[in-house]
Amino acid sequence: MEIEVSAEAKDKSLNRNVAITVVILSVFMGLCGIKDGNIVQAMQAAQSASVDGWNEYQATRTKLHIAETSRVQIAALAADPVRAAPVLATIDRDIAKYRAEAPRLAAQAKAQSDQYDALNVHDDQFDASDAAISTAISIAAVSALAESGWLLGAAWAFGAFGLFMGLCGFLGWGFHPALLSGLLG
Template identity: 45%
Template structure:
C-alpha cells in the first residue's frame, strides 16, 4: 500500500488564469445562446402563424366586402328592373329586395368581426416581434462577446475580457427581458439594425 499522495496545486500564471476565465465565460455565454435560440425560433414560428392568420382573415374580409358591394349593386339593378317590370311583380321584387337587404346587414356585421379579428392577429404579431427583437439583440450582444473573448485569448489582454463581459451582460439582460416579457427595447438600436 502506498500512502496517499497530496498534490499541491500549481499556482496559475496570469495567462492561464485569463484563459480559464475566458473558457468559463465562453461556456456560459454559448449555453445561454443555445437556450435563447430555441426560444427565439419558437417566437418566430408564432410570428409566422400570426401573420398567416392576419393575411387569411384580411382575405376573408375582402371577400365579404366584395359580396357586400355585389349585394348593394344587385339592389340598384333590382330598383331599375322594377321600373320597367309589370305591376303584378311587385311582391316578387319586394321579396328579392328583402333578401338583399338582409345579406347587406349580415355582411356589415361579418366585416366588422373579421376586421377586429385581423387587427387582433396583427397586434399579436407586433407583440411577438417586440420579444423577437429582444432575443435578436441578446444574440447579437452575445456573439460580439464571444468574438471579443477569442481576441482576448489570442492577445492575452484582460481589458478585452472585461469588454466581453460588458457585451455578455447586455446579452444576458436582453435575454432576461425577452423571457420575462419586460418592457426593455432600445428602439433606436432596433431601427438602425432593421
C-alpha cells in the first residue's frame, strides 16, 4: 500500500482538525502526566509507610511473644515468688502495652495499604488516558498523511476515551478500566 504525501494537502479542513486534535490532546496529556507523577509519589510514600507499619507491628508482636514466654519461664523457675513479683509486674505492664499497641499498628499499616490501593486506581486511570491519547495522536497523524476522515474519527474515539479516563483521574471518579489494567498489568 502506497500513501502519496504531497506538500499541498487536498483537504485543509482535515489538516486543521488534525492539528487542533493534536494540540488539545497533547496539552491534556501533559497535565495528566504531572498529576500522575504526583500520584505515583504519594503511592510510594503510602507503600513505604505501610511496610514500615507492618514491620513495627511484627516487632511488637515479637516483643509480646518474648515477654509472654519470659513471664512463664520466670514464674515457673522463680525460687522466691516474692522476689519475682516486681519482675513479673514489669513484664505484665510490657505485655499489656504490646497487646494495646499491636491492633493500633495493624490498623495504621492497613490504612496505608488501603490508601495505596485507592491511589493505584487513579494511577491506572492516568495510564489508560496516556495510552489512549498517544494512540489517538498517532492515528490523527496518519489520518493527515492518508487524508482520511474516518481515521480522524477513530483518533477522536481514542482521544475521547483518553479524555474521559484523565477526567476520572483528576476528579476522583471510581471508574476503573479493570479489563485494560488486567491485560496490560
